[in-house]
Amino acid sequence: xxxxxxxxxxxxxxxxxxxxxxxxxxxxxxxxxxxxxxxxxxxxxxxxxxxxxxxxxxxxxxxxxxxxxxxxxxxxxxxxxxxxxxxxxxxxxxxxxxxxxxxxxxxxxxxxxxxxxxxxxxxxxxxxxxxxxxxxxxxxxxxxxxxxxxxxxxxxxxxxxxxxxxxxxxxxxxxxxxxxxxxxxxxxxxxxxxxxxxxxxxxxxxxxxxxxxxxxxxxxxxxxxxxxxxxxxxxxxxxxxxxxxxxxxxxxxxxxxxxxxxxxxxxxxxxxxxxxxxxxxxxxxxxxxxxxxxxxxxxxxxxxxxxxxxxxxxxxxxxxxxxxxxxxxxxxxxxxxxxxxxxxxxxxxxxxxxxxxxxxxxxxxxxxxxxxxxxxxxxxxxxxxxxxxxxxxxxxxxxxxxxxxxxxxxxxxxxxxxxxxxxxxxxxxxxxxxxxxxxxxxxxxxxxxxxxxxxxxxxxxxxxxxxxxxxxxxxxxxxxxxxxxxxxxxxxxxxxxxxx
Numbered sequence: 001x002x003x004x005x006x007x008x009x010x011x012x013x014x015x016x017x018x019x020x021x022x023x024x025x026x027x028x029x030x031x032x033x034x035x036x037x038x039x040x041x042x043x044x045x046x047x048x049x050x051x052x053x054x055x056x057x058x059x060x061x062x063x064x065x066x067x068x069x070x071x072x073x074x075x076x077x078x079x080x081x082x083x084x085x086x087x088x089x090x091x092x093x094x095x096x097x098x099x100x101x102x103x104x105x106x107x108x109x110x111x112x113x114x115x116x117x118x119x120x121x122x123x124x125x126x127x128x129x130x131x132x133x134x135x136x137x138x139x140x141x142x143x144x145x146x147x148x149x150x151x152x153x154x155x156x157x158x159x160x161x162x163x164x165x166x167x168x169x170x171x172x173x174x175x176x177x178x179x180x181x182x183x184x185x186x187x188x189x190x191x192x193x194x195x196x197x198x199x200x201x202x203x204x205x206x207x208x209x210x211x212x213x214x215x216x217x218x219x220x221x222x223x224x225x226x227x228x229x230x231x232x233x234x235x236x237x238x239x240x241x242x243x244x245x246x247x248x249x250x251x252x253x254x255x256x257x258x259x260x261x262x263x264x265x266x267x268x269x270x271x272x273x274x275x276x277x278x279x280x281x282x283x284x285x286x287x288x289x290x291x292x293x294x295x296x297x298x299x300x301x302x303x304x305x306x307x308x309x310x311x312x313x314x315x316x317x318x319x320x321x322x323x324x325x326x327x328x329x330x331x332x333x334x335x336x337x338x339x340x341x342x343x344x345x346x347x348x349x350x351x352x353x354x355x356x357x358x359x360x361x362x363x364x365x366x367x368x369x370x371x372x373x374x375x376x377x378x379x380x381x382x383x384x385x386x387x388x389x390x391x392x393x394x395x396x397x398x399x400x401x402x403x404x405x406x407x408x409x410x411x412x413x414x415x416x417x418x419x420x421x422x423x424x425x426x427x428x429x430x431x432x433x434x435x436x437x438x439x440x441x442x443x444x445x446x447x448x449x450x451x452x453x454x455x456x457x458x459x460x461x462x463x464x465x466x467x468x469x470x471x472x473x474x475x476x477x478x479x480x481x482x483x484x485x486x487x488x489x490x491x492x493x494x495x496x497x498x499x500x
Contacts, residue, residue: 136211283312316364
């Protein structure tokens with residue numbers, strides 16, 4: 001391995017211009033420098049912390065990070081920028097053998113890089129280094145802003161018009177102060193006539209759900225259990241508060257055979273269960289905040305056909321989980337800070353821009369997949385604090401040892417995906433998964449051209465936001481470029497009149 005022990009580098013983020021988070025804050029850099037660790041920082045004009053702040057903390061701002069043995073980022077590092085025989089820490093998005101990032105994984109192996117993926121740093125209680133709470137925070141703040149505009153388009157002046165997008169606040173504390181102000185308007189002036197009772201359903205548990213709740217409780221509120229919600233009747237105070245209902249997995253599903261629920265059985269055999277969210281709850285809610293963990297093996301809580309049956313009182317969905325055609329099947333578009341919302345019309349199953357002529361019969365939908373980047377300072381401070389002790393250990397580690405001889409903290413050792421040109425034992429499954437996905441690509445050849453293109457797009461989460469970024473002359477990711485090239489090849493193969 002190359003680079004020097006006790007020298008770390010902070011890489012510049014290049015995924016998109018909204019990515020302003022850092023893995024290490026100036027405050028923690030200062031602590032590392034006092035411990036004798038040299039910190040190199042690539043210059044950046046878009047980070048939430050300036051180069052000068054890092055310099056004042058004792059870091060050396062330089063383009064050249066080759067002296068560092070440990071390199072820290074947030075999003076994927078461009079293949080061309082990867083320094084060989086180093087240790088990297090970032091979110092790689094390769095754990096599910098995502099096709100668009102397999103070239104990155106190959107490069108990590110070819111360059112004998114040790115990759116530690118933050119998503120894998122966990123113990124028996126779950127993930128230890130994550131941004132989920134801030135996704136919940138930012139998602140609800142943004143949705144309040146969009147809800148204000150949506151209701152006004154439906155000819156209802158409302159208190160939510162005084163909300164801003166989360167990226168417009170310097171800190172989360174400032175954002176919460178404004179939510180409190182909006183809450184005071186609700187408690188004194190009330191909600192628009194005909195809107196109450198306003199009932200928010202938080203679906204799922206975990207950090208995202210906690211973050212959503214952290215924002216909503218700053219409005220005048222009362223909690224209802226799912227059971228209380230089923231028999232709830234509005235009263236005199238209902239127009240001056242909001243109601244919050246939290247749904248755990250046991251509230252969303254029941255066994256098909258007898259209506260029961262067993263958490264362990266659901267985890268191992270989810271095909272034995274069905275969603276009851278539509279028939280019991282969703283039509284009585286005003287807003288759904290989706291924080292549910294989803295894999296394709298799990299039943300969807302809301303399908304397209306569910307929406308065709310009507311949506312009841314539902315105004316919109318804040319989809320923080322943001323899985324493409326995931327737990328909520330109508331999520332088939334990712335939004336961005338430039339274009340944060342769309343409208344979904346359940347009558348024709350179509351998506352529209354947020355414009356007045358479509359609001360009356362449509363749901364407001366928010367589905368941004370990089371929400372924590374909208375609260376970069378708070379998110380970075382939390383993240384850096386969680387990483388700090390791991391970074392000290394890795395800075396002093398001997399990177400030349402074989403994987404089996406490493407004496408690192410188990411939480412770090414178990415999160416190391418690649419080491420000395422090989423996938424580590426825990427991640428050998430990715431090879432098999434890649435083979436399966438290669439077979440899936442062959443199966444795609446039997447699809448229509450439109451279906452093949454849709455399949456390519458669904459496999460590249462970044463492509464929609466990247467194309468919008470291209471409109472503003474921003475560089476698009478290599479994954480999106482590869483997807484666009486695949487689409488162009490398909491079209492050329494299907495139409496001989498197109499130029500080669």
